[in-house]
Amino acid sequence: xxxxxxxxxxALPAGAMAAVVGLALVAPSLxxxxxxxxxMANMKVGFCVDRWEASxxxxxxxxxxxxxxxxxxxxAGQRVRARSRAGLVPQAHVSQREAAAACAEAGxxxxxxxxxxxxxxxxxxxxxxxxxxxxDGRCNDRGVxxxxxxxxxxxxxxxxxxxxxxxxxxxxxxxxxxxxxFKRCRSAYGVHDxxxxxxxxxxxxxxxxxxxxxxxTVQHGEGCAYVTTGHDTTYRDYSIGFRCxxxxxxxxxxxxxxxxxxxxxxxx
Numbered sequence: 096x097x098x099x100x101x102x103x104x105x106a107l108p109a110g111a112m113a114a115v116v117g118l119a120l121v122a123p124s125l126x127x128x129x130x131x132x133x134x135m136a137n138m139k140v141g142f143c144v145d146r147w148e149a150s151x152x153x154x155x156x157x158x159x160x161x162x163x164x165x166x167x168x169x170x171a172g173q174r175v176r177a178r179s180r181a182g183l184v185p186q187a188h189v190s191q192r193e194a195a196a197a198c199a200e201a202g203x204x205x206x207x208x209x210x211x212x213x214x215x216x217x218x219x220x221x222x223x224x225x226x227x228x229x230x231d232g233r234c235n236d237r238g239v240x241x242x243x244x245x246x247x248x249x250x251x252x253x254x255x256x257x258x259x260x261x262x263x264x265x266x267x268x269x270x271x272x273x274x275x276x277f278k279r280c281r282s283a284y285g286v287h288d289x290x291x292x293x294x295x296x297x298x299x300x301x302x303x304x305x306x307x308x309x310x311x312t313v314q315h316g317e318g319c320a321y322v323t324t325g326h327d328t329t330y331r332d333y334s335i336g337f338r339c340x341x342x343x344x345x346x347x348x349x350x351x352x353x354x355x356x357x358x359x360x361x362x363x
Contacts, residue, residue, distance in 0.1 A: 142341065144214040144338065149177040149178065149339060153175055177201045181275035185288075185293055185336045188333060191296040204298065205339065206340035214286045241266075245263050256332070277291070290307055291309055308335075310334075
């Protein structure tokens with residue numbers, strides 16, 4: 096994809112973008128408890144959606160956590176698990192196939208295209224997560240161009256695959272934000288950053304990602320309607336991330352009470 100350069104904005108002081116006011120850091124739950132785990136929002140129609148864009152944790156050969164995967168580096172064949180948590184740099188440089196595998200490791204799956212749109216638009220469908228009209232500063236959609244910042248406008252093959260996967264890009268101040276840092280960029284379901292910040296893969300086999308990213312949320316549709324289908328499912332670059340969905344777990348039936356043994360009659 097070809098990013099659309101946008102006017103430079105003022106870089107925030109160190110740590111300002113990381114501050115997530117009023118949001119708890121919620122560790123993911125892998126157990127299939129009734130309803131949706133705390134890090135997911137219930138869409139009230141049978142499925143849950145991660146509240147925040149995914150970050151990744153590395154797993155060892157036995158599936159045990161072995162540390163956090165760098166959000167600035169590709170997966171590159173490593174075994175990883177998706178996490179939904181506020182206040183972290185979300186994972187970019189991930190293909191649709193890798194995103195699907197990371198969701199599966201968490202007992203989840205990639206959202207279908209329609210599920211993703213419902214979570215973005217809210218129960219009373221709106222163009223943006225927060226309403227029908229664009230509002231400056233609500234979401235991370237007016238960032239600086241990291242390609243221009245790192246390589247300059249005259250660099251050859253500026254939009255080539257190698258440059259678009261340079262680990263320095265999303266470290267540029269005013270580019271990628273931490274999950275939940277734009278606290279008003281959320282839908283009525285309580286799902287954050289679905290417009291701007293990072294594009295998000297869906298499960299569509301056409302290689303669909305949605306929502307735009309921090310340089311563009313209008314070029315291929317506005318707000319929640321933004322959609323790109325021109326990439327292979329193995330494609331990755333600095334602008335694309337993901338989040339997971341899961342079916343709502345059914346309530347467990349109450350345990351049957353064991354009958355008390357009948358009292359013994361005395362012989363007399």
